[in-house]
Amino acid sequence: MANVKCNPDLVRERAKCSFDVNELIHLIDGGENATKEKRHFEETIFSVKELQDAVPEEYLSHKDRYENAVRKATILRDVCREYMKKYNYKPNRFRVGHGVFKDVSPFLLHDGMFVATIIGQGTPEQQAEWLPKAENMQIIGTYAQTELGHGSFIRGLETRATYDPKTEEFILNNATLSSFKWWPGGLGSTVNHCIVVAQLFINGKSYGIQPFIVQIRDLNTHKPLPGVKVGEIGPKMGFQTANNGFLGFENFRIPRMNMLMKNAQVLKDGTFVKGMNEKLTYGTMVMVRVGIVGDCSLNTSLAATIAVRYSAVRHQSKIKAKEPEVQILDYVTQQHKLFIAIASSHVFRNVYSWLSKSYLNVMKDLAQGKQDHLPELHATACCLKAVCSRDAGSVVEECRLACGGHGYMTSSNLPLVYGFTIATVTYEGEQTVLLLQTARYLVKAWLAALQGKVLAPSVSYLSDWLKNDNVRWQNTPEGIVKGFQHVAAGKVKAAYDTIQKYIKLGKDYEDAWNLASVQLMKASEAHSRSILCEVSWGEVIRTSASPNLLQVLKQLAQLYLVYWTLETSGDFLVYSNISKDDIAILREKYEELLAAIRPNAVGLVDAFDLRDEILHSTLGSYDGRVYERLMEEALKSPLNQESVNASFHKYLKPLMEKAKL
Numbered sequence: 217m218a219n220v221k222c223n224p225d226l227v228r229e230r231a232k233c234s235f236d237v238n239e240l241i242h243l244i245d246g247g248e249n250a251t252k253e254k255r256h257f258e259e260t261i262f263s264v265k266e267l268q269d270a271v272p273e274e275y276l277s278h279k280d281r282y283e284n285a286v287r288k289a290t291i292l293r294d295v296c297r298e299y300m301k302k303y304n305y306k307p308n309r310f311r312v313g314h315g316v317f318k319d320v321s322p323f324l325l326h327d328g329m330f331v332a333t334i335i336g337q338g339t340p341e342q343q344a345e346w347l348p349k350a351e352n353m354q355i356i357g358t359y360a361q362t363e364l365g366h367g368s369f370i371r372g373l374e375t376r377a378t379y380d381p382k383t384e385e386f387i388l389n390n391a392t393l394s395s396f397k398w399w400p401g402g403l404g405s406t407v408n409h410c411i412v413v414a415q416l417f418i419n420g421k422s423y424g425i426q427p428f429i430v431q432i433r434d435l436n437t438h439k440p441l442p443g444v445k446v447g448e449i450g451p452k453m454g455f456q457t458a459n460n461g462f463l464g465f466e467n468f469r470i471p472r473m474n475m476l477m478k479n480a481q482v483l484k485d486g487t488f489v490k491g492m493n494e495k496l497t498y499g500t501m502v503m504v505r506v507g508i509v510g511d512c513s514l515n516t517s518l519a520a521t522i523a524v525r526y527s528a529v530r531h532q533s534k535i536k537a538k539e540p541e542v543q544i545l546d547y548v549t550q551q552h553k554l555f556i557a558i559a560s561s562h563v564f565r566n567v568y569s570w571l572s573k574s575y576l577n578v579m580k581d582l583a584q585g586k587q588d589h590l591p592e593l594h595a596t597a598c599c600l601k602a603v604c605s606r607d608a609g610s611v612v613e614e615c616r617l618a619c620g621g622h623g624y625m626t627s628s629n630l631p632l633v634y635g636f637t638i639a640t641v642t643y644e645g646e647q648t649v650l651l652l653q654t655a656r657y658l659v660k661a662w663l664a665a666l667q668g669k670v671l672a673p674s675v676s677y678l679s680d681w682l683k684n685d686n687v688r689w690q691n692t693p694e695g696i697v698k699g700f701q702h703v704a705a706g707k708v709k710a711a712y713d714t715i716q717k718y719i720k721l722g723k724d725y726e727d728a729w730n731l732a733s734v735q736l737m738k739a740s741e742a743h744s745r746s747i748l749c750e751v752s753w754g755e756v757i758r759t760s761a762s763p764n765l766l767q768v769l770k771q772l773a774q775l776y777l778v779y780w781t782l783e784t785s786g787d788f789l790v791y792s793n794i795s796k797d798d799i800a801i802l803r804e805k806y807e808e809l810l811a812a813i814r815p816n817a818v819g820l821v822d823a824f825d826l827r828d829e830i831l832h833s834t835l836g837s838y839d840g841r842v843y844e845r846l847m848e849e850a851l852k853s854p855l856n857q858e859s860v861n862a863s864f865h866k867y868l869k870p871l872m873e874k875a876k877l
């Protein structure tokens with residue numbers, strides 16, 4: 217990239233960077249070697265001509281766009297397979313996926329949930345049967361859980377799997393419209409198999425929801441099998457190429473062994489054998505929620521790179537009347553909009569790495585029959601997924617707005633990035649629903665703290681606060697982290713007290729919960745923010761890096777802490793010992809941090825190391841040829857391929873002629 221002829225502003229920005237950009241790239245990637253491998257892999261993918269679109273895909277019809285995405289998905293699969301064989305390298309498909317598809321691969325659910333569910337929910341025998349076929353794409357699958365009528369409340373799913381001991385089969389049925397599966401990615405026209413989550417019935421008795429592996433299309437003709445009704449759900453806000461679909465069954469029979477039975481089993485005679493914990497059936501969702509925190513880091517870095525580079529290139533208006541128009545990045549309000557995006561990406565990455573380790577530890581425990589840490593993992597993954605996805609959506613939109621009119625252009629790629637980022641707020645557990653899951657855990661933890669019990673590490677601050685809620689405020693990163701914990705503890709207590717108040721007024725627990733649920737949701741958000749602050753600050757101070765880089769990483773981490781303290785200063789005034797003077801000091805600190813980060817802004821986004829092919833942006837490319845690219849892309853419009861469009865003769869001319877009469 218260094219030899220590309222760049223916009224002079226970007227050249228100047230890069231020259232003033234105070235740290236070694238390559239050092240940060242290596243740190244993010246996990247070492248110099250990892251960067252080399254990543255770059256070699258990406259170079260390979262993006263040099264495949266067939267993966268490059270001649271026409272921007274927004275000009276294609278819905279159908280052509282889908283077919284093009286499938287074409288590229290199959291080529292990408294082949295290239296990756298060869299590459300993995302040759303180099304024994306497991307690539308991050310999500311990064312290159314953004315480059316190849318711009319939007320979402322029709323195989324996303326195959327990789328992200330179908331294979332993962334076979335691993336997580338299948339017995340060793342079932343894995344041996346299905347996994348090789350799924351991994352080498354002999355079968356293509358998705359995860360079909362959500363229905364027209366139910367998504368959040370999965371105990372309410374209506375698809376039925378009724379066991380027939382005579383034939384040792386399950387009979388799948390969707391008797392109502394609301395029971396039709398609705399949303400699964402790839403289901404529309406791509407997959408031939410599904411994990412179907414259905415209510416198990418044996419001898420008229422319900423045994424809750426269970427996962428079944430179901431073939432829905434003929435492997436040769438791709439026609440839906442008799443008894444299967446399947447199709448695509450149509451255009452959406454984003455995810456246009458994900459091929460989301462609907463599905464219903466009518467007396468569709470599958471063998472008994474197609475119920476994934478790692479957790480619970482149905483024996484030949486119809487005996488149901490309960491698993492260690494019925495919530496383990498929800499395991500794939502926990503895994504994906506963890507992954508989404510990492511995805512939030514990637515999505516935020518895409519938007520930050522585009523908006524920061526553009527803001528360095530774009531000159532508009534003046535700060536001082538007699539001086540030239542400034543780079544818009546010099547406006548402190550612009551820095552306020554953008555630097556939190558850079559900081560958030562680092563915070564999400566660090567927290568993702570921490571959460572993934574917890575996830576793997578709990579999986580190891582579960583394999584040994586220990587489930588003590590599962591509730592804590594579930595509670596933590598729920599609130600972090602909810603808050604990170606919401607933050608990422610807001611950050612991406614702020615970056616888009618920060619690019620003014622050009623941010624509204626599809627060719628900036630910011631609308632698309634927003635489309636797939638904001639979807640993460642809803643899928644894999646709607647944000648409020650997940651925050652309320654965490655609130656259940658927090659309320660229990662609060663009760664346990666009141667009883668003097670020892671709490672799990674992520675909530676032990678509740679006990680500390682109970683012992684001493686009068687800790688002096690300190691304007692240090694550690695003091696701010698404590699402050700976030702005080703806010704969270706104060707909110708948990710307030711929500712708990714509100715539930716108790718309603719119960720005393722004669723409400724039952726469920727109604728009291730619903731009445732207090734705004735507070736519960738906010739408590740859960742505050743808990744999540746305190747984890748984000750504590751973990752990310754902790755990770756940064758433990759980072760081994762050169763003094764220059766460490767200084768910049770600390771500035772970013774502090775920016776995150778101070779930004780969110782100021783954003784939620786009302787809460788701090790209510791629940792911590794912060795004073796108005798402390799807030800004024802933090803405001804000053806915030807301005808200092810923006811100024812300190814300013815010279816490194818372009819270096820920091822360069823360190824995300826996102827190739828132009830991944831960014832897909834007229835505004836964000838490495839060379840900063842913004843206006844040239846905007847014009848080049850505009851000229852690709854089909855309307856610019858003709859000097860006069862047929863509509864002139866058909867409609868406009870007759871209209872003008874009528875007006876003459």
Ligand SMILES: CCCCCCCC/C=C\CCCCC/C=C/C(=O)SCCNC(=O)CCNC(=O)[C@H](O)C(C)(C)COP(=O)(O)OP(=O)(O)OC[C@H]1O[C@@H](n2cnc3c(N)ncnc32)[C@H](O)[C@@H]1OP(=O)(O)O
Pocket residue numbers: 310324325327328329359361362367368369370371401495496498499501502504507508510511514590591594642643644645646649650653656657
């Ligand atoms: C570096 C880059 C990395 C990139 C990685 C990218 C990652 C992305 C990977 C793949 C992309 C895939 C794309 C996905 C597209 C979208 C897919 C989908 O959306 S699939 C459908 C997802 N659906 C949901 O998430 C539904 C949400 N609803 C629920 O989960 C549940 O209904 C519920 C809200 C949890 C409620 O369940 P239920 O009613 O049964 O429970 P409760 O009565 O409320 O609670 C009972 C107790 O059970 C505990 N519980 C609940 N869930 C779990 C769990 N999963 N694990 C453990 N424990 C659980 C709950 O806490 C209650 O406990 P108590 O309070 O009673 O003790």
Ligand SMILES: Cc1cc2nc3c(=O)[nH]c(=O)nc-3n(C[C@H](O)[C@H](O)[C@H](O)COP(=O)(O)OP(=O)(O)OC[C@H]3O[C@@H](n4cnc5c(N)ncnc54)[C@H](O)[C@@H]3O)c2cc1C
Pocket residue numbers: 325358359360361362365366367368369398399400401455460639642643644645646647648649652
């Ligand atoms: C892009 C995209 C891709 C998807 N891909 C898949 C897929 O591959 N497979 C799949 O199975 N599903 C998929 N889904 C479905 C997704 O998982 C659900 O849409 C999601 O879980 C939310 O459920 P819902 O639509 O039922 O929302 P609802 O639950 O109906 O939410 C509507 C409102 O009701 C509120 N609400 C609901 N319950 C409660 C409660 N208990 N307390 C308080 N408020 C509540 C919510 O907070 C929200 O404000 C996808 C969705 C999207 C958008």
